[in-house]
Amino acid sequence: MSNSKGRHRKEYHEPKISEIEKLVSSFRSAHGHDKLMDSLRSILGEKPKTLHKAKKEDTKGSAEPKISELEKIFQHFKEIHGEEKLKQSLNEATGRDNQKPHKKDKTKEHNIYVDREIKFKKVKSKDVAKDIINTAKSFYGFVREKLKYKKYRYPAIAISILMGIYLLFNLPLLYMRMNWEKPADTQKLIVKTQETVQKKMADSATLAPGEVVPAESRLIIPKINVNTPIVYANTKDEKVVQDLLHNGVVHYQDTAKPGEVGNSFITGHSSNYWWDTGKYNYVFTLLDKLERGDQAVVYYNNKKFVYTVRDKLVVEGSDMSVLAPTDTPVLSLxxxxxxxTSWKRLVVRFDITDPVFHKPETVTKENVVEVPKEKEKKPGLISRFFSFFMPN
Known part of the structure; x- marks a missing residue:
């Protein structure tokens, strides 16, 4: 066995990888790539994928290797170096010839930036700042790649210079356009308001022909023949009030004056001791004879006021409710x-009838007012910047 192996090595020298590569390349040129691959599969013990019919092909030189020669060389290489080494060598040989000169794929390079742009348009995160930064990076990479070529670089530099000069000379204009805000639109609304309206009362009642208003304040009740002066007390001291009753009827302090809104309260004697020589001791003796609709006239401050009986009531001497103010001109006697006797108190109440008093009325008024509409959201900085170049 050793001798046979030695003879075999002398007859066939050990093939090198470079020789195998030359043989593979030459075989492919003569028989085609499919024939080569089928041969290699049969040598490695694999089933060929294509079957070729034997053809007689013309060869140009004696250097063209035959299939049998290739098989012998590959078999000998396999015995010496092993099957793995043979596969590795064949893969390198077939792969190197199959390689073509690498050309820069500009389309693929261009698609990088196109993909970035499309991705940004489709995917928008909630973080606006992050989206802006990603867009800026993508744009920067695109510009940087383009500026490597002179045909893009020099026009870009020229445009940038011209743009900078233009903006420099138009800074005030740019500032005004970026900070301008559209005036707020207005809308008309109907606003309902409630107001208290009161017609003004005349200053005095109508005077009869030839009637003269006395200089002093007086109370006249024709039905019970009362014609007495009115004394205005400036105190609530009961003793002082009793003394003033010798001079007429007394108007209580802090009550409304005749003709004014409120309770004008006047008191007078219905009787007195016989030895008291007062002139007006019995001035209101017949006051209980007045009925609803009877009138009384009061002259005050050179004006005339006519009152008409509304009602009468009897109260205790300590009942102070009769002094309560009112919201209309009222005369209380x-x-x-x-x-x-001084057991009870008789109170006769009158309402003013001349001049006519008009009660306050609540009136609803409708006013049309213009109010601004809801303020629109202010445009962003980028939108305001581009508005400088794209006027409305």
């Missing part, structure tokens, strides 16, 4: 009852 009070005296002791029954006459000749």
């Amino acid at each position: 009070m005296t002791c009852t029954p006459p000749g």
Whole structure:
């Protein structure tokens, strides 16, 4: 066995990888790539994928290797170096010839930036700042790649210079356009308001022909023949009030004056002791004879006021509710009852009838007002910047 192997090595020298590569390349040129691959599969013990019919092909030189020669060389290489080494060598040989000169794929390079742009348009995160940064990076990479070529670089530099000069000379204009805000639109609304309206009352009642208004304040009740001066007390001291009753009827302090809105309260004697020589001791003796609809006239401050009886009531001497203010001009006349005693108090109340008093009325008014509409959202900085170049 050793001798046979030695003879075999002398007859066939050990093939090198470079020789195998030359043989593979030459075989492919003569028989085609499919024939080569089928041969290699049969040598390695694999089933060929294509079957070729034997053809007689013309060869140009004696250097063209035959299939049998290749098989012998490959078999000998396999015995010496092993099957793995043979596969590796064949893969390198077939792969190197199959390689073509590498050309820069500009389309693929261009698609990088196209993909970035498309991705940014389709995918928008909630972080706006992050989206802006990603867009800026993508744009920067695109510009940087383009500026490597002179045909893009020099026009870009020229445009940038011209743009900078243009903006420099138009800074005030740019500032005004970026900070301008559209005036707020207005809308008309109907606003309902409630107001208290009151017609003004005349200053005085109508005077009869030839009637003269007395200089002093007086109370006249034609039905019970009362014609008495009115004394205005400036104190609530009961003793002082009793003394003033010798001069007429007394108007209580802090009550409304005749003709004014409120309770004008006047008191007078219905009787007195016989030895008291007062002139007006019995001025209101017949006050209980007045009925609803009877009138009384008051002259005050050179004006005339006519009152008409509304009602009458009897109260205790300590009842102060009769002094309560009112929201209309009211005249209240009070005296002791029954006459000749100071047991109770008779109060006759009058409403003013001339001049006519008009009560306040609540009136609803409708006013049309213009109010600004809801303020629109202010455009962003980028939108305001581009508005400089794209006027409305």
